[in-house]
Amino acid sequence: MSSLYYLNKFLFKYKRYLLLGILFIFISNVFGVMMPGVVKDTINDLVSSDLTNGDVSLGAILKIALMSAGLYVFYSVLKGIFLFYTRQTIIKMSRYIEYDLKNEVYDQYQKLSFNFYKKNATGDLMNRISEDVSKVRMYLGPGIMYTINLVIMSGLIIFVMLRVSPILTLYVLAPLPVMSVLIYFVSFKLNKKSNLVQSEQSKLSTFVQENFSGIRVIKSYIREKESIKNFNTQAVNYKEASLSLAKTSALFMPTIVFLIGLSNIITIYLGILQAREGLINAGEIAQFVIFINMLTWPFASVGWVTSLIQRAAASQARINEFLKETPEIINPSTEKVTFAKEIVFKNVGLVYENSGVRALTDVNFQIKKGETIGVIGKTGSGKSSLAYLLLRLLDPTEGSIKIDGKNLNELNIDSWRDLIGYVPQEHFLFSDSIRNNITFGLKASDIPDEMVFNAAKSAGIHESILEFPAQYETKLGERGINLSGGQKQRISIARALIKQPEFVIFDDCLSAVDNETEELILNAIQNQLKNSTSFIISHRISSIKYADRILVLDEGKIVESGKHDDLLTLNGAYASIYAKQKLSEEINTL
Structure with a gap:
C-alpha cells in the first residue's frame, strides 16, 4: 500500500x-x-x-x-x-x-x-x-x-x-x-x-x-x-x-x-x-x-x-x-550555446554502465570549426560511441569534452543539440508522411515546399519520392516498412540537412546506398553544408577519403590520424582497410 x-x-x-x-x-x-x-x-x-x-x-x-x-x-x-x-x-x-x-x-x-x-x-x-x-x-x-x-x-x-x-x-x-x-x-x-x-x-x-x-x-x-x-x-x-x-x-x-x-x-x-x-x-x-x-x-x-x-x-x-529514476544527463544551463572555434576531446574514456564494456580509452583529438572529420574502424571499435558523446547522450567516464573551451556537461543540452544535424546508424522513421519525417527537426510550422525539396534532392531521394502516388504526403508504415533500406537512410539524411546545421554527424548512414548514390550525396552535402562542421563515421573509405582529417579507431583507441593520402603512406591499419575494400570492389566488378 x-x-x-x-x-x-x-x-x-x-x-x-x-x-x-x-x-x-x-x-x-x-x-x-x-x-x-x-x-x-x-x-x-x-x-x-x-x-x-x-x-x-x-x-x-x-x-x-x-x-x-x-x-x-x-x-x-x-x-x-x-x-x-x-x-x-x-x-x-x-x-x-x-x-x-x-x-x-x-x-x-x-x-x-x-x-x-x-x-x-x-x-x-x-x-x-x-x-x-x-x-x-x-x-x-x-x-x-x-x-x-x-x-x-x-x-x-x-x-x-x-x-x-x-x-x-x-x-x-x-x-x-x-x-x-x-x-x-x-x-x-x-x-x-x-x-x-x-x-x-x-x-x-x-x-x-x-x-x-x-x-x-x-x-x-x-x-x-x-x-x-x-x-x-x-x-x-x-x-x-x-x-x-x-x-x-x-x-x-x-x-x-x-x-x-x-x-x-x-x-x-x-x-x-x-x-x-x-x-x-x-x-x-x-x-x-x-x-x-x-x-x-x-x-x-x-x-x-x-x-x-x-x-x-x-x-x-x-x-x-x-x-524515482534519476536522469544521468541533466541540463545545467539555459544559456544559448554558440560554436565558433573548436571541439576538444581530452583523455576521453567511456565504459558502458549496463554491460561494463569499455568502448573508448584515452581518446584525444580536435574538431575545428568548418572541418570535416572522418572516423573509420572495425565493428565495435567505438565509432558510434564518439557520436553519442558529441550529442551528450552519454557522458565520458574519464576525461573531458570541451566546446570553445567550455565543458560540454556545463552547456545547455537543448541549445547544443539544436546546432546539430544527426543521422544515426539505425535510421528511424515515424508512421507519418514523408514530408513530416523530413521536417521533423524543424520548429517552424509553415515550412516552404522548396526547402523540403532541396533537402530531399541533396539526400538523393527526391526523384524516388515523386514516384509514389501521394509523393511527399505518402504515409509510411511502422518504421518506414514500405521503403527500402536505402530510401530510409536518405530520408534520414534529408531530415538532418534541412536544418542547415552548424555541426552535422553522420553515423555510418551511407551503408545501404550504392557507390554512385553515395558520391552524389557526399557532393551535395559538401555543397549544401560547406560552412558546416562535419563528423562522418563510416566503415567505407569512399565516404571519408575527402575529409580534412581521418581518425582510425581500433578497440576504442585512435591508432592513426591524418589525411587519406598520408594514412596510405603509413602503410598501417588504414592502408590495410583500403586494400581490402579495393580488392572487394574489383572482385564485385568481375
Whole structure:
C-alpha cells in the first residue's frame, strides 16, 4: 500500500471532485435508505386496514398504493440523480489523475538518459504507461467510489436496522462478513488467473506480431508449418488459461446468491418469531429483507475492491520505480550555446554502465570549426560511441569534452543539440508522411515546399519520392516498412540537412546506398553544408577519403590520424582497410 501514497498529491489536487463525490454518495444513499421505509409503511397501512373484513374500499387501497408508488419513484429518481453526480465527480477525478499520471510518466521517459533505454525493454516501458496506469485508475475511480459507498450505505442501513431490532440486525448481518471473506479469496484466485490470461495473451500477440513482421524470413526458410505449430501451442496455452478463469468466475455469483438467500431466510424466520411476540411488524420484516439485498453488493464488492487495490499497489510500485529514476544527463544551463572555434576531446574514456564494456580509452583529438572529420574502424571499435558523446547522450567516464573551451556537461543540452544535424546508424522513421519525417527537426510550422525539396534532392531521394502516388504526403508504415533500406537512410539524411546545421554527424548512414548514390550525396552535402562542421563515421573509405582529417579507431583507441593520402603512406591499419575494400570492389566488378 505504501506505493499508493504517491497518488495522494493527485487526490489533494482534485479534492473538490472527491469531496463533492462523497457528499453525493451520502445524499444518494439517504434517499436509497428511505425507499424501504416507504415499503414498510405501505405494508403496515394495508395490514392495519384489515382488508379481510372488506371494510376498506378498493379506492382507498388504490390511493395507498399510488401514493406509496409515487413516493418510492420520487426517492428512486433522486437517488439516481445523485448517483449520476457521484460518477461525474469521482470517476471524472480518476480520469483526470490518469491523464496527469500518464503525462508525468511520459515526461519522465523524455528526461531519462540513453543508458536507461539500453537497460529496459520497450514493451515494459509501454506497459507501465498504459496497463499499469489503467490499473491505478481503477483504484482511484471504482475502488474509492465503492469503498466510500460501502461505508456510508452500511452505516446508514445498520443505524436504521438497529433502531428497529438490534437482535434481528445481529443475526441477519452475520452471513455478510463471511460472504466478504469468501469473495476475497475467489477474487484473489480470479486476479491470479486473470494475470495469467493477460500474460498468455501478451505472448500470443507478441508471437503473431513477430511472425507477421518476419514473414519474408519464414517463407524464405520454408518454416510455415513450424510457425503454425508454434502458434497452436501458444493458442492452446491461452485457451487453457481462459477456461480456468471461466471456471473460477462461475463460483462468484453462486456464492453471492447462496449467502443472500441465507440472510433472507434468517430475516424472515426470525422476523416472524419476533412478530409473534409483538417485537416487530410485517412492514419492518419486509424493510429488513430489502436492506439485506441492498447491502449485498457493497459487501460483495469488498473482495473485488481489495483485488483492485492489490493490483493498483503493484502497478504503482512499478511506475514509481521509473519515476524515482534519476536522469544521468541533466541540463545545467539555459544559456544559448554558440560554436565558433573548436571541439576538444581530452583523455576521453567511456565504459558502458549496463554491460561494463569499455568502448573508448584515452581518446584525444580536435574538431575545428568548418572541418570535416572522418572516423573509420572495425565493428565495435567505438565509432558510434564518439557520436553519442558529441550529442551528450552519454557522458565520458574519464576525461573531458570541451566546446570553445567550455565543458560540454556545463552547456545547455537543448541549445547544443539544436546546432546539430544527426543521422544515426539505425535510421528511424515515424508512421507519418514523408514530408513530416523530413521536417521533423524543424520548429517552424509553415515550412516552404522548396526547402523540403532541396533537402530531399541533396539526400538523393527526391526523384524516388515523386514516384509514389501521394509523393511527399505518402504515409509510411511502422518504421518506414514500405521503403527500402536505402530510401530510409536518405530520408534520414534529408531530415538532418534541412536544418542547415552548424555541426552535422553522420553515423555510418551511407551503408545501404550504392557507390554512385553515395558520391552524389557526399557532393551535395559538401555543397549544401560547406560552412558546416562535419563528423562522418563510416566503415567505407569512399565516404571519408575527402575529409580534412581521418581518425582510425581500433578497440576504442585512435591508432592513426591524418589525411587519406598520408594514412596510405603509413602503410598501417588504414592502408590495410583500403586494400581490402579495393580488392572487394574489383572482385564485385568481375
